[in-house]
Amino acid sequence: MIFLDFEKPIAELSEQLEKLNSGTEKGGQDGSIAIRELEEKISEKRKEIYATLTPWQRVQVSRHPDRPYTLSYINALTDGNFIEIFGDRTVKDDKAMVGGLGSIDGKTGKSQPNRIFKHFFIGARQNTRMP
Numbered sequence: 137m138i139f140l141d142f143e144k145p146i147a148e149l150s151e152q153l154e155k156l157n158s159g160t161e162k163g164g165q166d167g168s169i170a171i172r173e174l175e176e177k178i179s180e181k182r183k184e185i186y187a188t189l190t191p192w193q194r195v196q197v198s199r200h201p202d203r204p205y206t207l208s209y210i211n212a213l214t215d216g217n218f219i220e221i222f223g224d225r226t227v228k229d230d231k232a233m234v235g236g237l238g239s240i241d242g243k244t245g246k247s248q249p250n251r252i253f254k255h256f257f258i259g260a261r262q263n264t265r266m267p
Contacts, residue, residue, distance in 0.1 A: 140196050142185060149178045206234050214238035 139147040153174045156167055189197070197203075210218050218238035223229045 138200070138202055140193070140200070142189075142193055142196075145181050146178060146185065149174060149181060153178065210234065210236075210238065213240055 137150065139150075153171065156171055156174060159167070186197075207218075207220075218236055220234065220236040
């Protein structure tokens with residue numbers, strides 16, 4: 137895991153937790169109480185650090201390399217049942233825009249109550265511009 141500079145206390149505690157986990161696996165000792173306490177310390181330290189972030193630190197967190205991308209969220213929501221659609225009518229593809237078809241919990245939006253709720257998938261007049 138990659139830690140940012142202001143997350144050093146969390147990194148140190150995570151290293152201790154990793155050593156403790158590897159020690160219990162090799163030695164066969166039951167360190168579940170110590171592991172639980174260390175996990176609680178990490179959680180408390182994380183809350184403490186993230187409650188007092190500067191604006192630049194918030195930017196760093198938003199740009200973190202381990203942060204999930206849009207497709208990660210979409211695949212988690214659709215259980216991997218997502219078909220991405222590429223390009224437009226002029227055969228250009230904007231990599232930053234993600235669109236496609238998928239189902240969430242097996243529901244595709246084809247039920248009558250959902251169709252009524254979505255206004256039969258017809259856009260409202262208020263949302264269109266008139267020349």
